[in-house]
Amino acid sequence: MTTAIRASDLSFSYGDVKAVDAVSFGVEPGEILGFLGPNGAGKSTTIKMLTGQLPPDGGSIEILGLPVPSSREQVQARIGVCFEEKNLYLNMSAEENLRFFASLFGADADVVWLLERVGLADRRKDRVSGYSKGMRQRLMMARALVNTPDVLFLDEPTDGLDPVSARAIREMILAEADRGAAVLLTTHDMYEADELSDRVAFINQGRILALDAPEALKLEHGTRAVKVRRRDGDGVAEEVIALDDADAGDRVRDALSQPGVLTIHTEEATLEDVFVAFAGRGLEG
Amino acid sequence: MTPRVVAAIVRKDLRAFGRDRFFLFMTILGLVVYAVVFHLLPSSVDETVALGVAGDDAAALFADAAGLPGLEIVEYGSRDALADAVASGGGPVAGLALPPGFAADLTAGRPTEVEILVPAGAPAEFEHLAQGIADGLAAGVSGDTAATTRTVVLGADRVGDQVSLQEQMRPLMVFFVLLIETLALATLLATEIHGRTVLAILVTPATTADFLAAKSLLGTMLAFAEAGVLMALIGGLAADPALVLVVLLLGAILVTGLGMIAGSFGKDFLNVLFISILIMIPLMIPAFGVLFPGTAAGWVQALPSFGLVDAIVGVTTGGEGWAEVAPNLALLAGWCAVLFGAGVWILRRKVASL
Numbered sequence: 001m002t003t004a005i006r007a008s009d010l011s012f013s014y015g016d017v018k019a020v021d022a023v024s025f026g027v028e029p030g031e032i033l034g035f036l037g038p039n040g041a042g043k044s045t046t047i048k049m050l051t052g053q054l055p056p057d058g059g060s061i062e063i064l065g066l067p068v069p070s071s072r073e074q075v076q077a078r079i080g081v082c083f084e085e086k087n088l089y090l091n092m093s094a095e096e097n098l099r100f101f102a103s104l105f106g107a108d109a110d111v112v113w114l115l116e117r118v119g120l121a122d123r124r125k126d127r128v129s130g131y132s133k134g135m136r137q138r139l140m141m142a143r144a145l146v147n148t149p150d151v152l153f154l155d156e157p158t159d160g161l162d163p164v165s166a167r168a169i170r171e172m173i174l175a176e177a178d179r180g181a182a183v184l185l186t187t188h189d190m191y192e193a194d195e196l197s198d199r200v201a202f203i204n205q206g207r208i209l210a211l212d213a214p215e216a217l218k219l220e221h222g223t224r225a226v227k228v229r230r231r232d233g234d235g236v237a238e239e240v241i242a243l244d245d246a247d248a249g250d251r252v253r254d255a256l257s258q259p260g261v262l263t264i265h266t267e268e269a270t271l272e273d274v275f276v277a278f279a280g281r282g283l284e285g
Numbered sequence: 286m287t288p289r290v291v292a293a294i295v296r297k298d299l300r301a302f303g304r305d306r307f308f309l310f311m312t313i314l315g316l317v318v319y320a321v322v323f324h325l326l327p328s329s330v331d332e333t334v335a336l337g338v339a340g341d342d343a344a345a346l347f348a349d350a351a352g353l354p355g356l357e358i359v360e361y362g363s364r365d366a367l368a369d370a371v372a373s374g375g376g377p378v379a380g381l382a383l384p385p386g387f388a389a390d391l392t393a394g395r396p397t398e399v400e401i402l403v404p405a406g407a408p409a410e411f412e413h414l415a416q417g418i419a420d421g422l423a424a425g426v427s428g429d430t431a432a433t434t435r436t437v438v439l440g441a442d443r444v445g446d447q448v449s450l451q452e453q454m455r456p457l458m459v460f461f462v463l464l465i466e467t468l469a470l471a472t473l474l475a476t477e478i479h480g481r482t483v484l485a486i487l488v489t490p491a492t493t494a495d496f497l498a499a500k501s502l503l504g505t506m507l508a509f510a511e512a513g514v515l516m517a518l519i520g521g522l523a524a525d526p527a528l529v530l531v532v533l534l535l536g537a538i539l540v541t542g543l544g545m546i547a548g549s550f551g552k553d554f555l556n557v558l559f560i561s562i563l564i565m566i567p568l569m570i571p572a573f574g575v576l577f578p579g580t581a582a583g584w585v586q587a588l589p590s591f592g593l594v595d596a597i598v599g600v601t602t603g604g605e606g607w608a609e610v611a612p613n614l615a616l617l618a619g620w621c622a623v624l625f626g627a628g629v630w631i632l633r634r635k636v637a638s639l
Contacts, residue, residue, distance in 0.1 A: 051488050052488070053484065053487065053488060073490050073492065076488055076489055076490050077489075077490045079488070081485070081488040083481070083484065083485065085481055087480055087481040087482045087484060087485045088480075088482070088485075089297070089301070089480075089482055090480070091301055091304050091305070092297075092300065092301070092304075096300070100293065100297045101485070101489060103289075103290075103293040103296075104290055104293055104294075104486065104489040104490060104491050105489055105490060106289060106490075143485070147489075
């Protein structure tokens with residue numbers, strides 16, 4: 001099977017500033033790759049190069065086995081892009097927006113069905129200028145799917161959305177991956193990346209710091225432990241049991257058999273902890 | 286370039302244009318108002334004429350002529366003052382400059398010469414009127430000796446080409462209509478650039494060339510259609526419709542280039558309006574120039590719109606054909622290539638920078 005996205009030693013500079021520095025990765029069909037990094041890390045520049053909007057200074061790109069930018073038009077016929085900015089035609093309806101983009105692809109898209117998928121079928125005749133932020137984002141997602149793409153580039157697709165809209169978008173992303181589409185998802189929402197991604201890539205200052213399955217990264221860089229809290233007289237006692245210890249099983253059993261247990265938590269690392277371990281900084285800012 | 290993609294973008298833009306109440310209103314209102322105003326303007330000239338005179342004996346010699354119906358005699362202190370007044374277009378329709386010792390020479394039977402001064406664009410009848418008065422004056426002084434006359438045309442010789450206010454206003458109205466369409470295109474482009482919707486287009490199989498072709502087609506179509514309709518409403522297509530339409534098409538391409546420049550630099554409607562007007566004001570000068578007969582100054586002739594205005598005036602007012610208008614067409618086509626090329630280049634760079 002052809003790798004859906006393949007980037008090798010990709011580089012780009014804005015003047016003297018190196019935005020992307022020798023980035024290499026691949027995404028297989030049906031796989032979701034989370035691209036995690038703070039603002040200015042090089043995520044959007046990488047997407048611009050992969051989607052043919054920006055010619056790389058160095059390295060090579062293949063999308064569905066076709067080189068970019070030389071096969072830009074063939075590639076763009078088979079990709080869907082959801083931009084971070086809500087660049088929709090505000091004085092057109094949702095249906096008109098989708099029909100216009102479908103006509104650019106020469107696709108005979110069932111736009112009403114697409115709008116049903118994103119919960120906008122009832123408002124499909126309304127102008128987008130009257131839509132809420134969440135509705136616009138859902139329409140952006142529907143627009144990215146108008147040509148039934150083999151590769152999806154999603155740039156912060158749930159940024160600033162209410163929980164219901166964000167959940168709807170996440171379900172669509174998973175459904176697209178199940179259909180067989182390769183998804184490159186840029187986000188700085190660790191929860192989203194953890195929930196959706198088969199693998200995540202940490203990018204900072206233009207370089208990929210780590211690339212692996214979220215679980216593997218968390219296990220590798222987190223602490224395998226259980227924290228048990230129980231009532232102790234008037235206060236609360238806390239016991240942390242390392243799971244790698246030889247007597248870990250007995251200690252957990254003992255802790256749980258004592259009276260007054262309030263809570264029990266595993267102490268695995270979050271993706272944010274792992275990112276900080278790699279980058280020496282958090283994702284915000 | 287893919288025709289299907291270009292057509293899709295044009296259809297989308299036409300829909301957007303149709304939904305912009307301001308431009309829709311301005312387009313329809315412009316056509317109606319300009320057509321009505323045009324037909325309300327006088328289509329003929331005032332029949333009372335003022336004749337300027339200058340010379341030592343002028344006051345005494347023209348005393349009798351001042352009483353003629355429909356004729357007003359205006360005396361000037363010198364030949365140069367008379368010439369300035371005639372050339373301005375707002376003074377006397379013609380002038381008679383008498384040489385020093387005019388009456389004495391005639392009485393003595395010595396040859397003498399009267400200068401007939403006529404402004405560019407004056408009807409031939411004014412020159413004939415001045416000639417007749419000069420002959421009558423000479424006959425009245427000497428009995429039968431006629432004075433020699435010499436006609437001096439002040440400005441380009443358009444004697445016989447009577448230009449009514451209607452005809453003077455025609456190019457200006459066309460230019461106003463083109464300005465509105467320039468503004469419409471520029472606003473559409475600025476919205477597309479600042480809303481970054483162009484980026485969404487360019488990650489589909491649509492290329493930058495498709496986008497530029499669609500905008501070029503849209504701008505030219507809008508400007509050409511409205512200018513053509515206005516010309517039809519104000520009788521500008523009566524003389525040589527094919528030639529006038531070719532001139533308008535070149536004009537539409539010219540303003541499309543300007544619309545692309547304004548749209549690339551504009552950030553919002555007011556910004557686009559400011560830039561469009563800034564660009565179009567100097568280009569209106571040749572159209573205003575038609576209101577004031579005379580040869581346009583060299584710098585006016587160098588303006589990109591001069592060929593457009595002069596060709597419209599030449600065809601619709603002067604009855605000129607392809608051969609006579611050819612130099613203006615060539616000039617206009619040259620400016621079209623320069624400004625349209627500049628517009629496409631600037632817009633391409635702007636899109637690439639997003």
